Amino acid sequence: MAKPELTKLLIAQTLKQLMTHNPLDKISVRDIVEACGINRKTFYYHFHDKQALICWIFDSEFASLTDSNPDNTVIDDLVEHLYENKDFYIAALTSDVQNNLREHLFKIAYDIIMMKIASIIGAREMAFGDMHMIANYFTNAAIGCITQWAKEGMKTPPDEYDFLFYPMTEECLEFVIEKYFKK
Structure with missing residues (x-):
């Protein structure tokens, strides 16, 4: 190294x-x-600052998650990883300083959700503004749940907390997108 x-x-x-x-x-x-x-x-x-260090730690660990698991369970694996390292991530996710880990996670989750939206849309066309609004909505929901879970001390293990973000998000995304194309 x-x-x-x-x-x-x-x-x-x-x-x-x-x-x-x-x-x-x-x-x-x-x-x-x-x-x-x-x-x-x-x-x-x-x-650049302490928060950049926190994000680097997360990115290093997140890269190993995505490298070992290229399928659609990345968000579930992410939540499991947060739980396994909960002392560190509770502190990082509940910090209110500028450029915090929540903002960083939002960007990552947003990109994942945008890719999923594009996959569901396939050859059909959707205005970027509509895609952005849908991705923003679902990203805020996912990161909001993760943040609230951290604020509560991550007391409940992910499997008991029904942290199946990706399947739930995928099903809801499919429903919303199909509804969009029916109108």
């Missing part, structure tokens, strides 16, 4: 370690660099 990647991993592991003792919003970049034994310039060379 290249040195920049090792440095990023060190910074990420340090943040996760600090989060076992302190709330995310109470951890500063200074705390992270002191615990890592690096200087602030090194941190800022790799990450």
